[in-house]
Amino acid sequence: MKSAEISKAVELLAKGQVVGMPTETVYGLAARIDLPAGIEAIFKTKERPFFDPLIVHVSELSQLQNVTAGFPEVAKALADKFWPGPLTMVLPKNAKLNSMITSGLDSVGVRMPAHPVALDLIRAVGVPLAAPSANKFGKTSPTSAAHVRQEFQKENVFVLEGGDSQIGIESTVLLVKENGGKNTLSVLRKGHVLRSDIEKYLSSQGIAFEFVETVDKKESPGHMKHHYMPPVPLILCLDPKKSLEDLKKLIQSKMSELPDKIEEVAIVKPKGEIHNIAIMKLSEDPLLATRSFYAQLRDLAAQKPDCILLYKEVAHSGERWESLYDRVNKAASLIV
Incomplete structure (x- = not known):
């Protein structure tokens, strides 16, 4: 420097x-x-x-x-x-x-x-x-x-x-x-x-x-239920086998039930019908996935999709992944 x-x-x-x-x-x-x-x-x-x-x-x-x-x-x-x-x-x-x-x-x-x-x-x-x-x-x-x-x-x-x-x-x-x-x-x-x-x-x-x-x-800082949120909704799907079409309907209905704010954090919602969904893919290596998570969120949000979707894979388990999914859970507008 x-x-x-x-x-x-x-x-x-x-x-x-x-x-x-x-x-x-x-x-x-x-x-x-x-x-x-x-x-x-x-x-x-x-x-x-x-x-x-x-x-x-x-x-x-x-x-x-x-x-x-x-x-x-x-x-x-x-x-x-x-x-x-x-x-x-x-x-x-x-x-x-x-x-x-x-x-x-x-x-x-x-x-x-x-x-x-x-x-x-x-x-x-x-x-x-x-x-x-x-x-x-x-x-x-x-x-x-x-x-x-x-x-x-x-x-x-x-x-x-x-x-x-x-x-x-x-x-x-x-x-x-x-x-x-x-x-x-x-x-x-x-x-x-x-x-x-x-x-x-x-x-x-x-x-x-x-x-x-x-x-x-x-x-501790970052203790609220929601934090780290991108400017478009992040959706976490816990079932990696769920089809995109089924998810679209589910997301649309569940989103309408969300409050506007939780603990002073504004919940990010879609601006209309969900058509364009950006899929987030994480590395299989938890260290690489963690290193790139926020940057990926920003890059995908910059494409201005209706929402970003992340499937939680079966392999994303264990103590090392827990730290990353602490952030994912808080950044997500909806978990389905």
Whole structure:
């Protein structure tokens, strides 16, 4: 990355503006955590409700002292293994951290991205950056600089070029709690780092832990039932043998029953009769399928079909696929 580009981004961030930042997961819309104007600019630019918390990105572990109220041993172990990388840990927040970042919660999500441009930018700024995905609220996440520029044409957001995102979906979000020497963990959002990866590593280090299922996922970004939605309806069909003609009738009738909004996210519906259906095909390799999913959604939507149809294949099963289908289920207007 040219130093002039980084310097321009640093200058804009210092003015309380937002900048498009590449990461290995998806592109983020970054602002300094110490400038309220910048944090507000994230929510305003994304048209994001204030109840959806932001993830803080650091370049060095030493930066955590201004973000979290502590860093328990289990978190240190996970950072040693998975940072820099696509694992966000939700920890008790530092009392001085702006509550807009955490949506008023007592916890904060933090990670160290594994992208050289993101790390160069955070180091050059000298403070951590809050950075949700660089898209309008509820819409498809961006995996290239071009996606961000297209999303924020009117806002004219400056974007650092970092190539295509290598992972293609947002980070795993893990709630980490330590109480009386007991470590409890909860996956709030599935991602590239799997629960089995975490279990295997901590067990290999002799660290005792327990996974807890019943938690409030509002501590994680992207917790709503609908998210990542393209501008035309995405339909997920759970029966790969169902004919297109049968589906057309079913989709048309089911769509009319949908509400206009769910949890502040507008549900995308067809504008009339369904005739033109674009079929989405995923790679048989879950890593390749995940990497290309958002870009495929954007490309197919740009063709302006009446809807996009994805058949869930029998082979799309197992823990690695679950992270991708978490996004598919939320991006879909309808599941049949």
